[in-house]
Amino acid sequence: MQLTPPRLRAALLAAASVALLGAGLPAPGPLGIGDPLFPNLGNPGYDVLSYDIDLTYGGDNSKPLAAVTTIRARATQRLEHLNLDFAHGTVQSVDVNGTRAGFTTTGEDLVITPAKAVREGRRTVITVKHTSNPAANSADGGWVRTADGLAMANQADAAHRVFPCNDHPSDKAYFTFRVTAPKGRTVVANGLPAAAPRTLKGLKGAKDGVSWTYRTRHPMATELAQVSIGDSAVLHRTGPHGLPVRDVVPAADTELLEPWLRKTPEHLRWMEERVGRYPFETYGVLVAQATTGFELETQTLSLFERGLFTGTGFPEWYVDSIMVHELAHHWFGNSVSPRSWSDLWLNEGHATWYEALYADKHRPLEARMKAAYGQSDGWRRAGGPPAAPRPSEPGQKISIFRPVVYDGSALVLYALRQEVGEAAFATIERRWVSGHRDSVATTKDFVTLASEVAGRDLAPFFEQWLYGERTPPMPGHPDWRSATADGPGRPANH
Template identity: 70%
Template structure:
């Protein structure tokens, strides 16, 4: 039945009055989190994001904000009167929820949205936010990173919400689409694959990229600038595309040409590459780290052009980030305390590759790590229960204990169960949890099931104890007592391959 104008006005007034009454009973807007012990206000409860569509308008310079529209498609997991998104360092112009304007406020680094009516559990949810995305900011803050002639992203661990509104926690993976409009002289590349032709209009071009697999927000990547895209084939016809400063294309080619062989090397150990494409993104900037952004790993130009570093070392760092595509990207740690599952595995395969290509023997690296391990645990906590980062130092969780200290856990596990069982576990881990999230308890349970052994005591000691357990097969190995042995910081610097945050964001 079609209501008369008078009835429709009366109904609208009643709806508005009801909404005002509900709003009056709600507590004030506040920042929320998903219970991560290391980043308590990261992520938001009550919904599961299915996909993001992020449209950006790059003005041709990296010294002013971009206009942007982010659309979040999600499903509620409980009744919601409000919806929180992580977002900071940008201006919100407007918000719509399921096509209707919604009021919004900010609380710390949360955008708090109040739809015109409560959202029932299990309902579809579309949030459209018109906002700015600002590349200006202090160095090292994360999010957009300015390069010599453009921008790249470095969102780990908690900086994607400096770029676009999102549920910025690895436990909520989703599909991402980026639509970037930029001047015609600029090249834009993002994670995933380009969809269709580049659209041109009024001297500008719009580039669209979409991921074929879900990803954590910290793994998103967009590169903008005077870039060359070098395409080649990897194993089984895998599309490989490297993105480099145009001026460095020829100089970098000898280094990047080895990527297909590195992919094949990883596949022989853990199984098929898990995504639709891979490549190396070389940025002319200073970040202090390399980063495993999904399908397009980020590297500093200085690492790949250095003549002072041994070739095996540089290649092993490239394998570290490549290994993350399996460990960290395809199978993503559910909470940041599970970071060892990502960094420990990447360091493990980095060390194996180094051993086979002119670097130090794995046993030598692990013995040195064992000697330092008690100091690392004392300084930053055990591998699966790292200490929280200091205020203002969000990357502080990327400590030696989650790199070589966690590869040491894998070495001890292989010593305990044998090389064949260990390899079966690695492949099973990637198969069972592909495109999903998992935690330390999941890994321990699967290890016991695959090996047919009760490994609870092993993982309790190696992952959670304040002191390092004895190394199976090496009763002579000793770990320095903190404060009594050599300087851990100085000795750590000598570790082959490095386990400092420079390995991986």
């Protein structure tokens, strides 16, 4: 740990924390909120209201960024210690409500000891001066080093490898990003610009720098945060209802990528016809010169690998459907976020459903669902049922993104539509995203809504489809059979 100057003051604060512990307070340690898949993720005792993240990028994406993260939160209980999720950075100082606080790191938690205990109900400001190290994040997520700079890929539990936070989707908050980068680089983040870019003199490591500020208008889960820094072009167009559509692409690729980018307004209209108005202030595609192995629905600015659009291995309709998959997440997963990661099927099942529906003319939906049914038992054995997935393997945190939460969960939605009819299914979908907009929801909430719309208790239906070890018979298709062998996986689209 690198201590902020003067070293003696910080050392005394740390010693004071130890003295307090000796007086009978519990020893600081990693907490977590007990998520079934990530039990050490998130922290009890407070509700984050907003993040203000200040980053300074010197131009070398292998070196740590200087950073200051300011968190405004409301304490939900008296706090002698306050835990944040944070790893892969060096903490230099912590202030709580303007007063220097003691701190230590344990596991992937930053444990803060305020000078005074935080009272229940009090609004609290936590300011952490730290570094953010992109070189440490390649295997675990967080910063993605691109050919020309940086981007973020924080799903499922990697935002705390970029900035201190309460890294769980159940605690959504508003975000402000202030990012300084060398002149000539372009910075884009979630939300919309909150101020014009401002030129600064004497940026460390460069002659001049430019400071960029973005702010979200809707609360966001930490795993959906996005900051892009690079030699980028920002392209603007208009979507339905005058929605600002903003794409961020390598500057040299604007003409090459334009045939794909101009599809987005139509994708937006298609989704709105099915589930209602787009829920955020802007949308767009971020094309990164990086190999990640996935695409990602970061809020208002979905992350895509450049190779998806420039490679020759995918037909046009398939790429179109993947673009719709990430867009659909903005209703399912972003606006309506999961209460726990075991509710992931609500995100990925819905995004895969609309992906499949969009591609129906080229790969018929019923044929895709029949194929998924044939593999469903194998997927359940390999990864657990859709709403009770098994935890990830050690060292493979994103392995929760298994076939059972993609086509295996879209199959549940197909079965629901078969069970209640297309009109009722459409009502369920619209009411789900409108009733839980900017909030979090659970599998139980979905079952309750579906039962209300259908006019009968669907809990037994969902119990079999979401929690059963074997795939139930498909309504309307008694002839469908599930094979006994495990089926192959599918490309990862988060």
